[in-house]
Amino acid sequence: MVDLKQALGRFLTIPGVRMAILVGRDGLLIEGVPRDSKEDLEAVGAIMTSGLSAAEALGREVARGGLVGALVEFEHGLVSADPLGDFALIVTVFDSASALGRVRHLVKSSRDEILEALDIA
Template identity: 75%
Template sequence: MVDLKQMLGRFLAIPGVRQALLVGRDGLLIDGMSRDGKEDMEAVGALMTTSFGTAEALGQDIARGSVVGLLIEYEHGLVSVDPLGDFALIVTLSENASNIGRVRHLVKASRNEILEALDIA
């Protein structure tokens, strides 16, 4: 079984990814790694949990179903939020959108491994 730091390190190995976080749906940081440490991981995790909840509410309100991922593009970067079951989210901060396909692929490929490491599979 892989540990969480090792798993998060795989995300940071993708060029342009600056931060990778595992966050509980309650907004509490489970674990995180940062390439440069500029952003407060706990604040990012909490805010992204709130944003994801808002996206879920919108999806229900407009009858589009469950959220499978959330991408927020800013002037100087991209934030990706992906659900890991009912209990956790993985959040990545990237410099730009050029490698978002690699991030999304890694989330999908490692989902079960992460859930097993979290002991919620």
Template identity: 70%
Template structure:
């Protein structure tokens, strides 16, 4: 059986990753880990579910296909949102863009393991 906390902890091993959240498409947090307790994981997860829905609607409107990932850049960091099928998404907060490729790779490498743990693979 896959341990979600253990799987998500690999994201925190990437330098610059502050937080990783697994959230259902309805906006409820499934699991989350943080380096510091400053950001409300439940609120971040719920807001990013809404943001992903907006990005998906835009993709349909401009005929660009399905959303593969969403990357938001702010003054003090990045937020990466990656859909995991129709039922969940993973939200990662990073200090800067230096390791975004490692995060994206970790999402791809962990995708099946996470879906298996959610019993939707």
């Protein structure tokens, strides 16, 4: 079985990724790994969980189907949230859009082993 910290640590191998957080849909931190980051892992996870709920409601309102992921772009970087079923999501903070493809690929390729480690696969 994979160690969650190890699985999230793979995100930090992508240049520009500042943190990877596994958070429950209730906003509670499950695990997180920072790279010299001053941001509060728990706060980032909780806030993004709330934002993801708003995005899901918007998707229902405009009849666009189920949420696949959310991306928020700021002046100095991006934050993505990718649902892992009904119970958890991965939040990734990174410096530029150039890392987006690699982050999305790693989310997809790590999904099953993270769910297995959470014992909800």
